[in-house]
Amino acid sequence: GRRIREVCEGFGPQRVEFARLGGDEFGLVVCGDPDDADLMRLGERIASHVKLPYQLDTAHTGLSCSIGFASFPDSATTSEALYECADYSLYHAKRHLRGRTVIFSSELEAEIRSRGVIENLLRTANFSTEMELVFQPIVDAMSEHTAGFEVLARWHSSRLGLVSPADFIPAAERIGLIRPLTQALLVRALATARTWPDHIRLSFNLSAHDICAAEGILPLIPIIEKSGLPPHRIDFEITETAVTFDFMRAQQSIATLKAMGCGISLDDFGTGYSSLSHVHRLPLDKIKIDRSFVAEINENPVSHKIIKSLTGLCDDMEIACVVEGVETRAQLDSLRRLGCDFIQGYYFARPMPGDAIGDYLAREGQRLEQAGARVVA
Known part of the structure; x- marks a missing residue:
């Protein structure tokens, strides 16, 4: 001052x-x-x-x-x-x-108006018909078998068309709709995951409002219990920003989910506060390394060193390492050499609707079987 x-x-x-x-x-x-x-x-x-x-x-x-x-x-x-x-x-x-x-400026004024339009339409949106779920594979880096899918939301507004999650998720948080939105999406995601093979996991994102509200994640518990999907097949992704929003309450919510048998992933690691105290004080199962470090892993020595350090940290703490944004074979090969456990990105697949997952897994099985036959030959 x-x-x-x-x-x-x-x-x-x-x-x-x-x-x-x-x-x-x-x-x-x-x-x-x-x-x-x-x-x-x-x-x-x-x-x-x-x-x-x-x-x-x-x-x-x-x-x-x-x-x-x-x-x-x-x-x-x-x-x-x-x-x-x-x-x-x-x-x-x-x-x-x-x-x-x-x-x-006039640009910011237009942005405010756009934000207001999104908020108003979100208040009257029908989540069951306007919100679409898509799923992106999370693949074992060495075997190239799909280990799970991250669920992502897409909003098809009748007025605005396709609205980016980067716009409607913050809007839902601002106007107090993020928690009912989370609950509606989780019900549908769990129902889809029930149709998958037993070894495939579901990864679902939670916001700061989901884990730091006064009642915590209590409304999610009956949804999980009624879904019929075993909690040990569910990973909840949280961001560092969400954790720092109210660390004590977040810690309690995470402990409740862990007690149920769910896994916990720390998302976008390296782009937020990056506090190692969060890694030490939370019962994490996975750390997701942000895509921004992957794009230049083979061109920028700094990106390579950062990922090497983070994979070393995960290895020392016995936490699985998931790397996002992998788009090329060269990136995959480098990440394998660095000891990354799981890969997510366009190299394997773009996010897909739930009814496309069966065909995707079948094609993956055929591809891996053929690759194995070539190795034996």
């Missing part, structure tokens, strides 16, 4: 009113009709000042800050609307340009 105030007090002809809004959020009112260049300059000064190291006893640490601005009357004409525009600019900065300054 002192650092930001120092920048504000020394900011040229414009007067800047400065206040703490709560938590780690601060508010600025920049008077004197500043233009966008003035606001960007102020944001850059604040960010660079906050980034300077802090000394705590004998240690040093650092912070960064993201900033969102909105201008009167260009962005909005009331104080409430102006605040909302600035807040959305901050949200955009935190999500896409962390540590940077974003000024509200």
